[in-house]
Amino acid sequence: xxxxxxxxxxxxxxxxxxxxxxxxxxxxxxxxxxxxxxxxxxxxxxxxxxxxxxxxxxxxxxxxxxxxxxxxxxxxxxxxxxxxxxxx
Numbered sequence: 001x002x003x004x005x006x007x008x009x010x011x012x013x014x015x016x017x018x019x020x021x022x023x024x025x026x027x028x029x030x031x032x033x034x035x036x037x038x039x040x041x042x043x044x045x046x047x048x049x050x051x052x053x054x055x056x057x058x059x060x061x062x063x064x065x066x067x068x069x070x071x072x073x074x075x076x077x078x079x080x081x082x083x084x085x086x087x088x
Contacts, residue, residue, distance in 0.1 A: 006051060013061035014053045024049040026058075029068035035059045 001022065007014040017023045023041040030039035035058035041050040054061045 002087055008062070011057060012055045013052075013065070014044060014051055015065075016049050018049050023052050025072055026052060026065065029071055030054055032037050033064055033067065036064050039064075073080050074082050 002018040004053040005013070006016055017026075020041075020043070027039050027041055030036045035056050036054060037057055038053065039053040041052045043050045052065075054064060056064050059067075
């Protein structure tokens, strides 16, 4: 996956992602973090990549994204394990 930093400050970051689904999942998990004051993505046109904007207080914006990605990864791994076990 390609990530391009458009703006990178301590408590605010804007990244262009090449995957709309990843941008939406990150947005959902970021908004669960109490240190995140704003997380949303926008897309100027359907042919353009989404841009995720994150503002924080209490931790850096980059750390908030990293924490959200770690939580997503853990849940995805659990989902794969559950499917392999045949859980209902």
